[in-house]
Amino acid sequence: MIYIPQKIKSIVGGQKPGTDSVGMSRARVLLYEKMVLKVEEESEETVHEAQALGWLQGRLPVPKVICHESHEKMSYLLMSRLPGTMACDKLLMGDPERLTAILARGLEMLWQVQTQDCPFDSGLDRKLEMARYQVEHDLVDVDDAEPDTFGEGRFRDPRELLAWLEQNRPEEDPVFSHGDYCLPNIFVEDGRISGFIDLGKAGIADRYQDIALCYRSLEHNYRGKYRGGKDVGGFCPDRLFAHLGIEPDREKIRYYILLDELF
Ligand SMILES: Nc1ncnc2c1ncn2[C@@H]1O[C@H](COP(=O)(O)OP(=O)(O)OP(=O)(O)O)[C@@H](O)[C@H]1O
Numbered sequence: 001m002i003y004i005p006q007k008i009k010s011i012v013g014g015q016k017p018g019t020d021s022v023g024m025s026r027a028r029v030l031l032y033e034k035m036v037l038k039v040e041e042e043s044e045e046t047v048h049e050a051q052a053l054g055w056l057q058g059r060l061p062v063p064k065v066i067c068h069e070s071h072e073k074m075s076y077l078l079m080s081r082l083p084g085t086m087a088c089d090k091l092l093m094g095d096p097e098r099l100t101a102i103l104a105r106g107l108e109m110l111w112q113v114q115t116q117d118c119p120f121d122s123g124l125d126r127k128l129e130m131a132r133y134q135v136e137h138d139l140v141d142v143d144d145a146e147p148d149t150f151g152e153g154r155f156r157d158p159r160e161l162l163a164w165l166e167q168n169r170p171e172e173d174p175v176f177s178h179g180d181y182c183l184p185n186i187f188v189e190d191g192r193i194s195g196f197i198d199l200g201k202a203g204i205a206d207r208y209q210d211i212a213l214c215y216r217s218l219e220h221n222y223r224g225k226y227r228g229g230k231d232v233g234g235f236c237p238d239r240l241f242a243h244l245g246i247e248p249d250r251e252k253i254r255y256y257i258l259l260d261e262l263f
């Protein structure tokens with residue numbers, strides 16, 4: 001049985017929650033009819049997520065924070081439940097062209113957020129500083145990396161990758177960035193984005209932070225990397241660029257995917 005702070009118990013009442021099985025972090029997510037409780041170890045990211053959700057009210061469709069409590073180094077974030085389904089939902093995945101168009105619109109929604117008064121910096125100075133912390137404290141999960149990141153003829157270890165990232169910083173084109181723009185973090189209803197979740201890394205960052213992770217997430221989901229996924233022959237994640245109307249900067253895509261390996 002999971003501990004739930006009294007204040008949150010009194011809000012959710014006697015409801016029996018369902019649990020989520022998609023998330024990859026150590027978070028436990030309890031799904032109530034209209035609310036969601038995310039329980040995880042307290043960190044800079046859990047504090048950031050609650051603050052970002054607050055700042056984004058009225059700027060983007062995101063859950064409302066109902067109550068955020070901390071108890072014995074655990075964070076308890078009770079928020080409203082978004083309508084719709086995750087972008088990795090089977091039905092949505094069944095029409096890759098349409099799904100890619102929806103995800104491109106989602107990126108454009110993020111880029112429309114005015115950044116002048118955004119208090120969250122997720123730019124490279126900060127990301128590389130956080131990446132250094134991860135490396136120096138042995139927190140990088142090498143087994144979770146893309147198959148071509150580490151190994152013979154590739155990066156020897158996270159330390160070598162970090163050095164490369166520090167020496168090969170691309171110029172930044174700052175926009176409001178989600179920070180972890182992958183399919184399970186985007187909700188869709190009636191063919192439109194109904195909301196964004198998992199905003200612990202959100203803030204001002206290069207446009208390619210989100211393009212790169214969206215591209216990687218499309219690739220993973222369509223190549224059947226995840227449970228229940230299947231390889232959809234003929235679908236090419238490059239369609240994302242067509243829907244965004246851009247010529248992709250492949251080097252930046254590679255850079256931001258590599259950077260994410262350290263988190
Ligand atoms: N407000 C919400 N409304 C609806 N569903 C939610 C909400 N918050 C979380 N969920 C569900 O729980 C899942 C996990 O939540 P979240 O993405 O915040 O954590 P996580 O996936 O464990 O973290 P990470 O993506 O870093 O691994 C989501 O993919 C979604 O299915």
Ligand SMILES: [Mg+2]
Pocket residue numbers: 023024184185198
């Ligand atoms: Mg998530």
